Each structure stands twice: as C-alpha cells, then as structure tokens.
Amino acid sequence: MTSHQPPLIACVPVLKDNYAWLIIEPSDGSAVVVDPSESAPVIHAADALDVHLSAIWNTHHHHDHVGGNAGLCERYGPIPVHGSAIDGELGRIPKQSVFHRDGDVVRLSGQEVLVLHVPGHTLGHLAYYVAGMLFIGDTLFGAGCGRLFEGTPEEMFSSLSRLREIPDDTLIYCAHEYTLANLKFACTILPDNEALKARLSATTSLMQPQGGAPLARTVPLTLREEKQTNLFLRWDAPDVMRATGETDPVRVFAALRRRKDRF
Numbered sequence: 001m002t003s004h005q006p007p008l009i010a011c012v013p014v015l016k017d018n019y020a021w022l023i024i025e026p027s028d029g030s031a032v033v034v035d036p037s038e039s040a041p042v043i044h045a046a047d048a049l050d051v052h053l054s055a056i057w058n059t060h061h062h063h064d065h066v067g068g069n070a071g072l073c074e075r076y077g078p079i080p081v082h083g084s085a086i087d088g089e090l091g092r093i094p095k096q097s098v099f100h101r102d103g104d105v106v107r108l109s110g111q112e113v114l115v116l117h118v119p120g121h122t123l124g125h126l127a128y129y130v131a132g133m134l135f136i137g138d139t140l141f142g143a144g145c146g147r148l149f150e151g152t153p154e155e156m157f158s159s160l161s162r163l164r165e166i167p168d169d170t171l172i173y174c175a176h177e178y179t180l181a182n183l184k185f186a187c188t189i190l191p192d193n194e195a196l197k198a199r200l201s202a203t204t205s206l207m208q209p210q211g212g213a214p215l216a217r218t219v220p221l222t223l224r225e226e227k228q229t230n231l232f233l234r235w236d237a238p239d240v241m242r243a244t245g246e247t248d249p250v251r252v253f254a255a256l257r258r259r260k261d262r263f
C-alpha cells in the first residue's frame, strides 16, 4: 500500500434494491464500477460526478449484477470487464475480458486489489478487497448471506470462514439492501439477543420513510458489526448452536440457511 489518496466511493442505487458501487480515483477522475445492474443510472451518476468509467468488476453472473455491462461498454468503449474464470468458461458474463482465479491481484492506481474466490451463492462468485474495503456482491449481506443457488453449505461456509479472518474495521460493500429483512429473521432465531434487538431497532428507525427524502441505506456495513450480529458468521456461538440444535459448524450454518430460505 502506498501513501496514495484512498479512492472515493459513490453508491448508485439500481433496480429495486441493488447497489452498484463507483470506486473513484481522485487524481485522474477515473472510476471502476462494481456490479452494474443497469447502465443508465451508472452513466448518469458518473456524469454527475464528472468521472470516466475505466473498468467493470463483476462479482458474479446474475443479471442484477451484469445487466449494465453491454451498455457501459457501448458508452465508454472496450473497457476491461472483470469476472471469474469459471463464469468466463460458462460464457455468462456479457463482455467479460478479464478472467480471475482466487488470489489474483488487480492494480487500481496506487493500490493492490486482491481477488477472492468465494463460492456458495454461485460457483464463480468473487470478492474484491482493496484498501480496507470489501466488494462482496451477494455473498455477505447486512445480518445475512446469499442464497445457495449453485454451491453447497460446505462451500459457502468455507467462503464465509475466510471473510471472518479479514480485519474488523473493513467496510463491506454488498450488492443488496437486505439488512432490515435479515434482522427480522435473525430475531426469530435469537429473540432474546440484546445486540440483535438493538440493531433491529436502530435499522428500523433508519429505514423509516422520511417524506420525499431518498431512502436511507445500511451499506457499507462494518465487518466488526457483522461478526458480532450476523448469525451466518456466528456458527460457533453457543446461543446460535443452541437455537439450531447443531454443534458442527457447517451443520449450524446449513440449518440457519434452510430456515432463512423458508422465512
């Protein structure tokens, strides 16, 4: 890491509850966009901020993460489109031109970006880790985690275990605003957990519609708070083991995920 000025982050709300993220390099006005569901709102935000898109980083192939790729490449020319080598082999990320495996390093101006392969939600799911920020797509959400569309509980558990090793002060930029719904679920599992009750009540007031004001958001999250209150990172906590009736970490995680799927 250099003494370089850290990148600035701008949120672009897209579709119903998705977030695309602009990572802006202040020195030259370029920006990377993470998971552009749609091109128009991203172009609009980039124009308003007077930045020029230099790359697209996709965490996975779902349409609500790559839907804007083609339109952005039309507008900005053949900019690099990053994604997983697995999704590349399956040809399911439009305009993909960079094919990552776990541990790849991408340069972002003065910074190194570490690419992590975190399968579970999908086979090829990636996270991008740079300067204390983790762009995590649909692997981890506020108080929740992604559904297991393609991966096994073992795979998602091992992905989440790796995330739990990352320092507490990391900011988590996920791709959906699901925090409030996830907290409501978590409180059905641990109704007496004080930290969860406090987070539910704070999040409920934050997300209260404020006549005409843009909707509040809970993202970025801190990894510290997620480690403390996200059940899907607390498989070894006695209260979570008790609530699921399981002791094996993968089985605790799998039991929570099944209950959330039915919630």
Ligand code: ZN
Pocket: 060, 062, 121, 138
């Ligand atoms: Zn997804």
Ligand code: FE
Pocket: 062, 064, 065, 138, 175, 176
């Ligand atoms: Fe998604």
